[in-house]
Amino acid sequence: MDATIQTPSPTPPTSNVTSPEFAMFHYSSPFPLYGWISMFFPILRNPYIVESLRLFLFGSVLETCRRICRWALDRFTSGFFVTAHFQQGDWAFDWLSEFLAAQEIWTNSREYRVTVSNDQKALAPGGSPSTTKVPTEKGDGAEDDSDDDGYPQPLYFPASDNTQVIRWRGRWIQVTRKAGHISYNTQTEEGSSLAITIYTRKKQVLDDLVAEARQHYISTRKPPLAAQTGKKSNLTIKATFEQSDYTYSWILEFLNTHNAWQNTNELIVTAKSDEQKWGMALGGNDRAGDEEGKDEKLRVYYQPCKQNVNLWNWKGTWIQLQRNGGAMDYRSMKESGGSISLILFTGRKETLDELISAAAEQYWSKSSRRVTVHMYESYRDWSTTITKQIRPMDSLILPHGMTDLMIGDLRDFMDNKDWYAAAGIPWRRGVLLWGPPGTGKSTTVHAIAGELQLEIYCVPLSSGDIDDGSLQRLVAATPPSCILLLEDIDCGFRSRDNEGDDDDDDADKPFNPYRIDTKKRVTLSGLLNVLDSVSSEEGRIVIATTNHIDKLDPALLRPGRMDLLVEYKLATRQQNIDLFTRFYSRDLMTRTAKSSQGAKEPTQTAIEVSDEAASLVKKSDNSSFFFGSVPTAAEIADLSIQFADKVPESRYSIAQLQGYLLCSKRNPRGAIMNLDQWLADREKEEADKEARRAKKAEEKAKWLKKEKFRQRKERQMDEEMEKEMLAEAEETKKSENVQEKGEQDGGETEERRAADDDLKTPDGASDKDSEPVMVESARPSSSS
Ligand SMILES: Nc1ncnc2c1ncn2[C@@H]1O[C@H](COP(=O)(O)OP(=O)(O)OP(=O)(O)O)[C@@H](O)[C@H]1O
Structure with a gap:
């Protein structure tokens, strides 16, 4: 059977469809969708639309091809090129920038930013002849930004995005620099980046390039850009040295001797010699403070301003230095609480160790030529440091062998730390030097410090500024292995037995019973605490000096607190001989004779002295009259x-005799000639002083007598008054008793009378009922 399938057509075919492309839609489709699509056939018949569709299709094909090519190219590039990106603020960027600048890659740029700003020198990526100079060890990075005319050189920065190609080790490298923006605050460029493309398949080439750039950067010793731009990399180490700590002196000394502050251009200029520790060089000179033979009047010291930032290169490592100001003490006009901060631009922690050990080593090696004394100032702890020339032990004029005994004992102590640890005994040594003033106690301490290479921390207990709290704090802030010098230990506090005694300084002053003592004092228990405290266990030598051992509490002198007691006496005959011989040693005499001749001639010819002038001007030193x-x-x-025959033994201190010899420092014969007169004067002075003392003692005794009498009188009066008051009280009591008794009797009579009255009253019956007992008891007494 023949069957024909008839598909309904939404748009019946028309006879005028001739175009073959439209003819294709005429076949009969088995799908219903065809019916819908065929609805658009009329649109497709529009030639404009058809043309647009064609173009669209063509474009799509083209874009797809482009993308495929791009993808293929990228694949090819990533396969045959190596690309690396570097961002400003990173060390690798610094290496590459510096390296490329050295290759003069930016000289072909077409747009520049030109500046002479010193701040941006390190950022200049080439193009300027001045930026290629390599800092020297001495200059430590101080690039010479000015020729002799004093004007700076220009610096050139590629201003816009820039791509350049260089050839390196036979390969082509494309460098693209993306310009950053100018920071409003620092006026430097920020946020720039570098992209490097090397035409190679091997990543090893990039490694080599970066390694070479890094080596180049190190060899140029340029300051790190991070430091210049203020951007801190995490590859830095920061160390702060507080003024209150003793490492501060080490680093300060080290920085000064290495001219580390030389590049600073904000300076404080001072002529105060106590600021010498900040003294630094300018213009490549030696330190201002160290210039030998420079006229004292012309000597100035330069200090970096506070908060001033400075870059310094130490052994190839860049270090940013900053001096941080502390608070100013307006009483002493000195600063305290300051610090020095170092930022080391390295990731190597050992560099800091090496720097600190070098500083400490230098400090101590220098200290071996002098003694450092740390002084206490009110409320400022160990803020003042002075250095003194070492006093050789053999310059002390003491009984022979005395210094050897002391040094032997202290050396033994210093060398036996382990023994103390093993025996469980605190590793500390207490030494008490006692004797009259001017016999060499303080001088001995300086000589010991020089000999044992220890620093002295001096607490002047008599200053009146120190109490228990400050003493404890001061001692806790001392380093291990030092000498803690407690000067005039008897003046720091009043002993229990000498409560009413005057200070030694006041011995010559008239007696004033109403004087108010405003001095701060350390208590005995406070001092004992400090001597026994744990903080005195680290190899400290505590040396105390006193003129009056008798004023000291026995608890202080106990072994363990004071292990070595050394008595100083007034000069013996042998000491007198030693003093004279030393004072007029041939070495000293020839030295002074030379200097005096040098100074003598101009003054001698110029001066004509009248008798009156000669009588008015008293010169203590008569040495200029010696021409022999x-x-x-x-x-x-x-x-x-x-000399020794004339000077009475044990009568004068070495200080007094030395003072006398100083008046004849170039004239030993004159010293002997004038000695009798001087001794007579001293005797008279001594007698006067003794008389004043006796008078004062007498006044005091009188006052005490009067005081006692007054007190006795007062006591008597008090007693009498007390007696009177007692008698009065007795009297009052008696009269009160009598009165009370009278009142009692009067009260009873009164009651009785009232009772009688009650009986008489007409309404008394009710009262009688309510108080039967009273009435009953009242009756017998009334009848009696
Ligand atoms: N034994 C000595 N040897 C060398 N010089 C001495 C001696 N005694 C005193 N002098 C000199 O006398 C001066 C004062 O000495 P020093 O200050 O050491 O005495 P002191 O006993 O500590 O006095 P004070 O008890 O008043 O503190 C120093 O300049 C020192 O040079």
């Missing part, structure tokens, strides 16, 4: 015996 020959050693020995 320098005495021989034998003569000096002979004169020293004469």
Whole structure:
């Protein structure tokens, strides 16, 4: 059977369809969708639409091809090229920038930003001849930004995005620099980046390039860009040295001797010698403070301003230095609480260790030529440091062997730390130097410090500024292995037995019973606490000095607190001989004779002195009147015996005799000639002083007598008054008793009378009922 399938057609075919492409739609489709699609046939017959569709198809094909090509190219590039990106603020960026600048890659740029700003020098990526200069060790990065005319050189920065190609080790490298923006605050470029494409398949080439750039950067010793832009990399180490800590002195000294602050251009200029520790060089000179033979009047010291930031290169490592200001003490006009911060641009922690050990080593090696004394100032702890020339032990004029005994004991102590630890005994040594003033106690401490290379931390207990709290704090802030010097230990507090005693300084002043003592004092228990405290266990030598051992509490002198007691006496005959011989040693005499001749001539010819002027001007030093020959050693020995024969033994201190000899420092014969007169004057002075003391003692005794009498009188009066008051009280009591009794009797009579009255009253019956007992008891008494 023939069957024909008839598909309904939504649009009946028309006779004018001639185009073959439309003819294809005329076949009969088995799917119903055809009917829907065929609805668009009229649109497709529009030639414009057909043209647009054609274009669309063509575009799509083109875009697809482009994308395929791009994808293929990328695959090819990633397979045959190596690309790396570097972002500003990173060290790798600094290396590459510097390296490319050295290859003069940016000289072909077409747009520049030109500046002379010193701040941006390190950022300049080439193009300027001045930026290629390599800092020297001495200059430490101080690039010479000015020729002799004093004007700076221009710096060129590629201003816009830039792509350049260089050839390196036979390969082509494409460098694209993306410009950053100018920071409003720092006026430097920020956010720039570099992209490097190397035409190679090997990543090793990139490694080599970066390694070479890094090596180049190190060799140029350029300051790190991170430091210049203020951006801190995490590859830095920051160390702060507080003024209150002793490492501060180490680093300060080290920085100064290495001219580390040399590049700073904000300076404080001072002529105060106590600021010398900040003294630094300018313009490549030696430190201002160290210039030998420079006229004192012309000597100035430069200090970096506070908060000033400075870059310094130490052994190839860049270090950013900053001096941080502390608070100003308006009493002493000195600063305290300051610090020095170092930022080391390295990831190597050992560099900081090396720097600090180098600083400490230098400090201590320098200290071996001098003694450092840390002084206490009110409320400022160990803020003042002075350095003194070392005093050789053999310059002390003491009984022979005395210094050897002391040094031997202290050396033994220093060398036996382990023994103390093993024995469980605190590793500390207490030494008490006692004796009259001017016998060399303080001088001995300086000589010991020099000999044992220890620093002195000096607490002047008599200053009146120190109490228990401050003493404890001061001692806790001392380093291990040092000398803690407690000067005039008897003046720091009043002993229990000498409560009413005057200070030694006041011995010559008139007696004033109403004087108010405003001085701060350390208590005995406070001092004992400090001597025994744990903080005194780290190899400290506590040296106390006193003129009055008798004023000290026995608890202080107990072994363990004071282990070595050394007595100083007024000069013996042997000391007198030693003093004279030393004072007029041939070495000293020839030295002074030379200098005096040098100074003598101009003044001698110029001056004409009238008798009146000569009588008015009293010169303590008569040495200029000596023009004789320098005495021989034998003569000096002979004169020293004469000197010792004349000076009474154990009567004068070395300080007094030294003071006398100073008046004749170039004239030993004159010293002997004038000695009698001087001794007579001293005797008279001493007698006067004694008389004043006796008078004062007498006044005091009188006052005490009067005081006692007054107190006795007062006591008597008090007693009498007390007696009177007692008698009065007795009297009052008696009269009160009598009155009370009278009142009692009067009360009873009154009651009785009232009772009688009650009985008489007409309404008394009711009262009688309510108080039967009273009435009953009242009746017998009334009848009686
Ligand atoms: N024994 C000595 N040897 C060398 N010089 C001495 C001696 N005694 C005193 N002098 C000199 O006298 C001066 C004062 O000495 P020093 O200050 O050491 O005495 P002191 O006993 O500590 O006095 P004070 O008890 O008043 O503190 C110093 O300049 C020192 O040079």
